[in-house]
Amino acid sequence: MKQLEDKHICRYCMGCGAEELDTFIPKMNCSNFVPAYSDWQERYYKALKEK
Numbered sequence: 001m002k003q004l005e006d007k008h009i010c011r012y013c014m015g016c017g018a019e020e021l022d023t024f025i026p027k028m029n030c031s032n033f034v035p036a037y038s039d040w041q042e043r044y045y046k047a048l049k050e051k
């Protein structure tokens with residue numbers, strides 16, 4: 001799961017199984033987003049700002 005970076009929303013998502021799929025292609029937007037953390041927005045926007 002090397003491709004999945006902090007700037008990808010699926011880093012904070014449990015809806016598309018990104019954690020389990022080796023072939024997962026990261027997206028900047030997720031159609032079936034399920035938050036993996038209660039503070040995911042905070043983490044995500046912080047990661048975006050750092051890039």
Ligand SMILES: [Zn+2]
Nearest residue numbers: 010013016030
């Ligand atoms: Zn996702």
